[in-house]
Amino acid sequence: MAANYTTQVLIIGGGVTGTALARDLVLRGACCLLVDKEDVNFGASGANHGLLHSGARYVYTDPKAAMECAAEADILRKIAPHCIEDCGGVFAAIEGDDEGYIADFPSLCSDVKIAANPLLPDEARELEPRLSEKVIAAFRVNDAAIDPFMLSLNMLQDACEAGCTYLANHEVTGFYCDNRINQVILRNNISGEQTILEAQLIVNATGAWSAGIAEMAGVDMDLIYSKGSLLISRVRIARHVINRLRPPSDGDIIVPGGTVSVLGTTSILAENLDHIRPTRLEADLIIEECGELIPSLSDERFIRAFSGVRPLAGASGDGESRNITRGFSLVDHMEQGIDNFITITGGKLTTCRLMAEKAADLACSKLGIKKACATHLVPLGKNRGNQWTEPGLSATQWIADPAEMGEILCECELVPKSNIEDIADLMRNQGQKPTIKSVALRSRIGKGPCQGGFCSLRVGAAMYDNDHLKDDEGIGNIRDFIENRWKGIRPIVRGVTASQVELQEAIHCGLFALDLYE
Amino acid sequence: MGNQKELKCDVVVIGSGMSGMSAALFAAREGLSVIQISHHSPLVNHSGTIDIMSCAPLQGKKIWKNPLRGIGYLCRENNDHPYAKLDLEEIKMSLGEVKKALAQQGLDYRGSTSENHRVLTSLGTLKPTCLVPATMWAGEKALARNTSGLIVDIAGLRGFSAREIVETVKAKWSNLRASRIEFPGLEAKREAVPELMARALENPVTLKEFAERIKSLINDEGVVGIPAVLGVNHSRRVHNELKRMLGVPVFEIPSMPASVPGIRLNEVFDTILRKEGVTRYGNRRVTSVVPLQNQRFQTGFTNDDETVTINSASLVIASGRFTGRGLIVNGEDIREPLLNLPVQQPELKTEWYRTLFFNRTGHGINRAGIFTDRFFRPVDIYPQAIYPNLFTVGAINACQDWVREKSGSGLAVASAYKAVQGITKYCRINGNSTRRKPA
Numbered sequence: 001m002a003a004n005y006t007t008q009v010l011i012i013g014g015g016v017t018g019t020a021l022a023r024d025l026v027l028r029g030a031c032c033l034l035v036d037k038e039d040v041n042f043g044a045s046g047a048n049h050g051l052l053h054s055g056a057r058y059v060y061t062d063p064k065a066a067m068e069c070a071a072e073a074d075i076l077r078k079i080a081p082h083c084i085e086d087c088g089g090v091f092a093a094i095e096g097d098d099e100g101y102i103a104d105f106p107s108l109c110s111d112v113k114i115a116a117n118p119l120l121p122d123e124a125r126e127l128e129p130r131l132s133e134k135v136i137a138a139f140r141v142n143d144a145a146i147d148p149f150m151l152s153l154n155m156l157q158d159a160c161e162a163g164c165t166y167l168a169n170h171e172v173t174g175f176y177c178d179n180r181i182n183q184v185i186l187r188n189n190i191s192g193e194q195t196i197l198e199a200q201l202i203v204n205a206t207g208a209w210s211a212g213i214a215e216m217a218g219v220d221m222d223l224i225y226s227k228g229s230l231l232i233s234r235v236r237i238a239r240h241v242i243n244r245l246r247p248p249s250d251g252d253i254i255v256p257g258g259t260v261s262v263l264g265t266t267s268i269l270a271e272n273l274d275h276i277r278p279t280r281l282e283a284d285l286i287i288e289e290c291g292e293l294i295p296s297l298s299d300e301r302f303i304r305a306f307s308g309v310r311p312l313a314g315a316s317g318d319g320e321s322r323n324i325t326r327g328f329s330l331v332d333h334m335e336q337g338i339d340n341f342i343t344i345t346g347g348k349l350t351t352c353r354l355m356a357e358k359a360a361d362l363a364c365s366k367l368g369i370k371k372a373c374a375t376h377l378v379p380l381g382k383n384r385g386n387q388w389t390e391p392g393l394s395a396t397q398w399i400a401d402p403a404e405m406g407e408i409l410c411e412c413e414l415v416p417k418s419n420i421e422d423i424a425d426l427m428r429n430q431g432q433k434p435t436i437k438s439v440a441l442r443s444r445i446g447k448g449p450c451q452g453g454f455c456s457l458r459v460g461a462a463m464y465d466n467d468h469l470k471d472d473e474g475i476g477n478i479r480d481f482i483e484n485r486w487k488g489i490r491p492i493v494r495g496v497t498a499s500q501v502e503l504q505e506a507i508h509c510g511l512f513a514l515d516l517y518e
Numbered sequence: 519m520g521n522q523k524e525l526k527c528d529v530v531v532i533g534s535g536m537s538g539m540s541a542a543l544f545a546a547r548e549g550l551s552v553i554q555i556s557h558h559s560p561l562v563n564h565s566g567t568i569d570i571m572s573c574a575p576l577q578g579k580k581i582w583k584n585p586l587r588g589i590g591y592l593c594r595e596n597n598d599h600p601y602a603k604l605d606l607e608e609i610k611m612s613l614g615e616v617k618k619a620l621a622q623q624g625l626d627y628r629g630s631t632s633e634n635h636r637v638l639t640s641l642g643t644l645k646p647t648c649l650v651p652a653t654m655w656a657g658e659k660a661l662a663r664n665t666s667g668l669i670v671d672i673a674g675l676r677g678f679s680a681r682e683i684v685e686t687v688k689a690k691w692s693n694l695r696a697s698r699i700e701f702p703g704l705e706a707k708r709e710a711v712p713e714l715m716a717r718a719l720e721n722p723v724t725l726k727e728f729a730e731r732i733k734s735l736i737n738d739e740g741v742v743g744i745p746a747v748l749g750v751n752h753s754r755r756v757h758n759e760l761k762r763m764l765g766v767p768v769f770e771i772p773s774m775p776a777s778v779p780g781i782r783l784n785e786v787f788d789t790i791l792r793k794e795g796v797t798r799y800g801n802r803r804v805t806s807v808v809p810l811q812n813q814r815f816q817t818g819f820t821n822d823d824e825t826v827t828i829n830s831a832s833l834v835i836a837s838g839r840f841t842g843r844g845l846i847v848n849g850e851d852i853r854e855p856l857l858n859l860p861v862q863q864p865e866l867k868t869e870w871y872r873t874l875f876f877n878r879t880g881h882g883i884n885r886a887g888i889f890t891d892r893f894f895r896p897v898d899i900y901p902q903a904i905y906p907n908l909f910t911v912g913a914i915n916a917c918q919d920w921v922r923e924k925s926g927s928g929l930a931v932a933s934a935y936k937a938v939q940g941i942t943k944y945c946r947i948n949g950n951s952t953r954r955k956p957a
């Protein structure tokens with residue numbers, strides 16, 4: 001079969017790993033095509049805690065990963081300060097927590113050179129007034145919060161500016177291979193169209209989906225899936241990252257994300273990757289567990305829950321998913337008889353640059369490219385169209401210049417019309433077609449308490465006005481977007497949320513009859 | 519605390535949504551003395567169309583052409599549906615009476631209870647509904663005939679794009695074109711607020727300028743669709759004038775809240791009820807309802823610095839569902855906060871909501887609510903009316919899903935009508951109608 005498209009490197013997966021890899025490779029002069037079956041950060045990269053790990057969390061279970069995190073966090077602070085809020089972190093133990101672990105923690109940290117400064121319980125409460133009265137020990141660490149969307153989107157933009165091509169909604173559905181992958185079948189998930197593609201090298205950066213991709217090439221990968229769910233509170237609960245000082249467990253981290261906090265996680269072995277949704281049980285568990293650190297949590301309002309899947313490499317059969325390493329694995333499938341195929345999976349958001357570096361080193365050695373990695377030195381780009389994921393930014397800019405920024409389309413997060421245009425322009429320049437969902441991914445649309453009930457309609461209208469939508473695409477766009485938000489709201493409906501859901505349904509189904517549209 | 523005030527009347531109505539307004543109207547017209555208290559004015563969110571019934575979500579996808587047939591079908595399948603407590607004549611009569619009352623105050627509705635119509639919305643969808651504001655009426659005929667039409671939007675009006683409408687509806691109405699005007703007197707880049715524009719168009723000078731701007735865009739189109747901004751208190755006049763100035767029929771296109779057609783309903787009901795002698799307290803939350811020994815009710819709320827208690831022969835709770843605060847979610851439980859009335863609800867919390875938001879059959883929680891007898895009196899498990907003189911009307915009642923059935927206003931009006939029959943009967947038997955206006 002003749003190929004419709006050829007490239008030097010095909011990267012499958014547009015999460016933090018894939019986008020970091022694309023950036024790394026183009027900086028070394030490789031020619032890349034990056035594809036994602038949905039869009040940037042559709043997978044774990046868009047469903048995580050946003051914690052830039054100091055490493056302290058892993059000193060006990062995985063000292064190597066701890067050191068990697070510490071080193072990488074420092075690099076990201078230098079090259080990508082605009083994606084990071086350097087808020088610092090606190091580890092706190094409460095009455096009844098494992099005294100042995102508390103006693104060992106400082107030396108475990110110093111063994112791997114991770115700073116952990118002891119705090120008296122009162123000092124800890126002075127830093128974080130909402131901490132429980134039952135705190136018995138606390139430490140200050142170098143944790144920070146990172147915006148994974150801004151990170152991936154800017155890495156992608158850097159890559160695209162240097163010649164990388166990005167295709168969203170393009171899914172790899174099969175390979176033609178003998179001792180190498182000769183051709184790749186790529187399906188456009190919107191039009192259903194198929195493309196045949198040839199590449200010198202194929203890199204599988206599909207996170208939890210990696211085993212499925214490897215299987216298409218006839219290669220086995222031993223992956224275990226651990227689903228984790230998180231909750232977003234309506235307001236920011238703490239200034240610092242707050243960790244429970246105990247061996248990693250459920251509901252023991254609270255990370256600030258601008259004006260909100262993200263609480264989590266759970267860890268449940270998952271079999272099926274396609275129907276991952278947070279459940280009510282998980283939401284309740286997180287509130288209960290995090291409530292031990294912050295007792296006033298029971299009065300808090302939550303606006304959404306979400307889930308991601310961690311692919312954990314290796315040791316199958318062990319039932320305890322938290323005990324398996326969080327380190328990453330880089331596999332050259334030459335060992336299994338496929339010459340031009342690499343998989344990079346596992347790891348962390350914090351270590352995505354390092355993962356990309358290692359994968360790119362391997363790729364370059366296969367391609368005969370000599371140039372060394374530069375991503376630890378070259379500052380990450382900043383693009384107008386990629387800045388609107390930052391909570392509060394559009395609000396401050398709008399207040400400064402309301403006429404220039406245009407009407408507010410989302411009242412919860414104060415997102416003006418011009419944000420949508422910035423994003424749509426950037427997407428068009430990358431050769432992509434903007435949708436309500438893809439604009440929402442790149443902005444604060446739908447992230448406030450109303451969860452998109454009103455703004456989806458306003459954004460849709462604005463997108464028709466600027467020719468981004470045609471025919472009745474808007475209907476599918478709105479439904480898609482609302483269903484996507486709904487996944488996260490359903491598990492947390494209590495009190496006030498029930499009335500928001502009802503109002504939204506009254507508008508979408510009662511008033512506009514979107515439920516009946518065919 | 520400041521002063522205490524005590525009032526007496528036949529009927530207290532809690533709520534000013536479609537059901538509370540209708541209950542107050544029907545009761546006043548029976549000569550009963552009525553006091554209405556409400557916390558907020560939900561009608562301002564109403565899109566203006568009066569939906570009666572067009573779809574039975576549990577029974578399939580059919581959209582009924584005749585709402586009354588639909589109701590007949592719905593009630594045969596679901597005996598507990600609130601509509602099953604009325605006969606079709608009563609439903610027709612109740613809506614007829616509301617339609618007439620609105621028209622007397624200049625708010626005209628078209629259509630009859632035996633036919634559903636399709637109203638073009640700002641999303642480009644066609645919403646099935648029954649009684650249609652006269653200002654929206656010309657759209658349907660033009661749609662049916664594929665008349666060549668012009669859809670005009672207004673710069674700065676959020677969530678309303680003429681292009682979106684034209685693009686979305688073009689498979690059903692192909693002969694449409696989109697265009698945009700600036701609202702007279704509104705600076706470029708300013709937000710266009712529907713209510714302010716509607717009030718501005720009551721001024722003939724502004725209306726004339728508005729008409730001229732639209733007229734300059736018309737080529738040979740035979741009909742014009744515009745956002746719903748044609749006046750608040752004088753929509754009949756503004757609509758007719760505009761039609762005359764443009765020389766072609768004009769129809770309004772309903773959009774998301776806050777909506778002018780809803781504000782019209784709210785203001786017209788206010789006028790009607792004041793004329794009927796109803797005493798109205800807005801922005802007041804009822805904080806206590808006490809059933810007294812002598813079978814009367816005592817309703818309490820604070821009004822500025824005075825505490826008001828009303829002693830009434832009967833009580834109508836028209837407090838809506840979760841948005842109205844007629845029902846509240848309390849942990850694992852759905853509760854009625856005023857009298858802690860028994861609430862029929864799904865056994866398990868997991869049955870409240872479906873996995874997909876747009877699931878055609880609707881969410882279990884929407885069928886939760888108060889279970890009543892045929893006069894809309896809440897019942898206990900036997901099932902006997904808990905109080906002979908307590909009524910719940912509108913969306914608070916169980917076993918209906920007005921959102922999916924498109925039955926919101928119809929259920930509200932019809933249940934209010936039936937409840938007022940019950941009240942009249944109760945007052946007559948007990949001979950305790952005060953028959954005078956409350957203080």
Ligand SMILES: Cc1cc2nc3c(=O)[nH]c(=O)nc-3n(C[C@H](O)[C@H](O)[C@H](O)COP(=O)(O)OP(=O)(O)OC[C@H]3O[C@@H](n4cnc5c(N)ncnc54)[C@H](O)[C@@H]3O)c2cc1C
Pocket residue numbers: 012013014015016017018035036037038039040041042043044045046047048049050051052053170171172173205206207208209213227228229230265307308309310344345346347348349350351
């Ligand atoms: C609940 C949770 C919390 C976490 N919290 C943190 C944290 O606080 N800090 C931290 O450092 N790390 C955290 N992590 C880990 C971190 O999120 C992940 O390590 C990281 O996001 C993995 O990125 P990735 O690009 O490798 O995979 P993913 O982000 O999963 O990307 C894979 C991509 O591949 C695409 N894809 C799949 N199949 C195909 C196909 N056939 N064709 C084309 N594309 C395909 C998917 O659409 C997806 O976008 C967390 C993980 C989870 C699950």
Ligand SMILES: Cc1cc2nc3c(=O)[nH]c(=O)nc-3n(C[C@H](O)[C@H](O)[C@H](O)COP(=O)(O)OP(=O)(O)OC[C@H]3O[C@@H](n4cnc5c(N)ncnc54)[C@H](O)[C@@H]3O)c2cc1C
Pocket residue numbers: 503506507510511532533534535536537538555556557558559560561563564565566567568569570775802803804805836837838839841842843844856911912913914920925926927928930
């Ligand atoms: C956005 C939207 C659009 C709609 N559009 C249409 C439409 O186009 N066509 C249609 O037919 N129907 C429409 N409806 C439905 C309809 O207007 C009503 O919502 C529905 O019929 C229920 O009305 P209700 O009077 O029972 O309750 P609600 O409208 O919810 O009214 C409840 C009232 O009770 C008051 N209340 C509650 N507790 C207290 C208390 N303790 N003290 C004082 N007051 C209290 C509230 O303040 C409020 O005034 C729409 C509804 C919404 C939300």
